[in-house]
Amino acid sequence: MSLPLAGLKVLDFSTLLPGPYATQLLADMGAEVLRVESPSRPDMLKMVPPMVGKVSAAHASINRNKKSIAIDLKHACAKPIIEDLVLKYDIVIEQFRPGVMTRLGLDYQQLSKIQDKLIYCSITGYGQTGPYKDRAGHDINYLALAGLASYSGRKETGPVLSGTQIGDIAGGSHHAVMAILAAVIQRGVTGQGQYLDISMSDAALALNTMFGAGTLVSKQDPTCGEEMLNGGSFYDYYASSDGRYLSIGSLEPNFAAGLLKQLDLQHLIETIADVRPKAQAAVKAAITEKIRSQPLSHWQAVFAQIDVCVEAVLTLNEAVTNEHFIERGMITSAIDKEGNVIKQINSALRFRKEVHQAGSGLGEDTTAVLAELGYDTEAIEVLRETKCVK
DSSP states (O other), X not given: OOOTTTTOEEEEOOOTTHHHHHHHHHHHTTOEEEEEEOSSSXXXXXXXXXXXXXXXXXXXXXXXXXXXXXXXXXXXXXXXXHHHHHTTOOEEEEOOOXXXXXXXXXXXXXXXXXXXTOEEEEEESSOSSSTTTTOOOOHHHHHHHTTGGGGSEETTTEEOOOSSOHIIIIIIIHHHHHHHHHHHHHHHHHSOOEEEEEEHHHHHHHTOOHHHHHHHHHOOOOOTTOSTTTTSSSOEEEEOTTSOEEEEOOOSHHHHHHHHHHTTOGGGXXXXXXXXXXXXXXXXXXXXXXXTTSOHHHXXXXXXXXXXXXXXXOOHHHHHTOHHHHHTTOEEEEEOTTOOEEEEEOXXXXXXXXXXXXXXXXXXXXXXXXXXXXXXXXXXXHHHHTTSBO
């Protein structure tokens, strides 16, 4: 059975995380993705340890199932090559600052003249328009500007850092994939491509789902440690006696009752339903005292027998060896060109390749791709000598 995106061809100019992760998702689902990389500009993901063969484990994962061609986009010979590629690869994704691709002659307006079915997706921090469009930014800045950081934390600490890049991935990568696939569906109806402007800060603002709706109506800001899901209720993490943590999310009445019964705290059954801060503080104090009386292994055994939305906080090593994720096929392997077998986290989408190819080295497919475009050995060698390609 073929994968759902077989036949889609994506030209990927992006760097760092948002764009490359988006194209990893597309490649895992069967799209043919060609990374267009700079021969000289450092790629941070290639340097993040540990290394596997010639590339880092992170690069081998984020660039799996893709090909790589190394081109200096500022070189005079680069534009004709890209134009030839766009005739074959009719989806483009790029992550430069607004205006960069225009200066290179590779923006949507120019490339769509030679490929009218072109779907062109730009991922930036603040979008292609607006007063912030030319600002530099990172994940932390997008979450701050979007208001998410203002209520993500504790009263004592204020905003806290997330362990993963929410704005980059949920904001950039996922929104880019959704927009591209929606545009592909529309192209199937109209025969026309289109330009997609993905702003990570826009997407981060849109992630304020429940609280955003409430704030627009009430004009009241959610605050750190005072809302139902950020520490203002007994929904929280609790330390065990051995310094590990248990997550308790037993919000619904039946789950709350089961939790209290298991902890021998039935006398708090009415208090737990009281949303006032004083009542919730009393419940949290009682649960805190109970959980810290035993090690995590004790609580894992206890709550394995009852379904009340309680789970241990696993380390990443524990998570990737957890029987549930193993059975779900979430741990996979990729093979690089040297034959190294590299363990990786699989795509969470069920449409995915059975055998993964680890991320290619810089320009590993340059010769093959140029040959497919009709360049002979002599022409390719000239391009290398003039440092247009690597």
